[in-house]
Amino acid sequence: MRACSNSILCPKEDRENKVLLYACRSCDHQEVADSNCVYQNVVDHAAGEFTQVLFEDITSDPTLPRTKSVRCAACGHGEAVFYQATGRGEEGMTLFFVCCNPNCGHRWRE
Numbered sequence: 001m002r003a004c005s006n007s008i009l010c011p012k013e014d015r016e017n018k019v020l021l022y023a024c025r026s027c028d029h030q031e032v033a034d035s036n037c038v039y040q041n042v043v044d045h046a047a048g049e050f051t052q053v054l055f056e057d058i059t060s061d062p063t064l065p066r067t068k069s070v071r072c073a074a075c076g077h078g079e080a081v082f083y084q085a086t087g088r089g090e091e092g093m094t095l096f097f098v099c100c101n102p103n104c105g106h107r108w109r110e
Contacts (some may be wrong), residue, residue, distance in 0.1 A: 007108045011038045058083070059105070072099040074106035 009022035009031065020033040058064065064081045071078055079100040084093040099106040 001025060024069060025036050054057060059102075066100065067097075072101065072106050073108065075101050075104040077101035077104060 009024055009029075009038050009081055011033070012021045012030070014021050020036050020038070021030045023060060033076070036069045055102055058081050059066050064083055066079060069080050070082075072080065077099050080097040082095060082097045084086040086093060093108045097108050097110065
């Protein structure tokens with residue numbers, strides 16, 4: 001950002017002239033902005049890229065519900081985290097389970 005006598009210029013709207021200004025909060029200094037864009041967040045993703053959810057993230061997430069009413073087919077552990085998401089190429093929501101055994105991490109759907 002620009003500076004004015006050791007202060008930061010902050011975005012300010014001039015409604016009368018319909019223009020974006022940068023204004024100092026310590027004095028009356030103002031500058032017309034070069035662009036109307038104050039902030040831009042660019043996220044780079046390749047087309048068709050899938051988000052990978054890690055086992056450690058799922059099983060340690062305190063916001064995800066847990067159940068002891070299922071048994072893992074891979075290790076026999078009796079606790080799993082579950083969540084709903086869309087399956088690849090499917091419409092609608094699917095219930096996914098992840099085994100909470102730290103040595104397993106088996107995933108299955110219902």
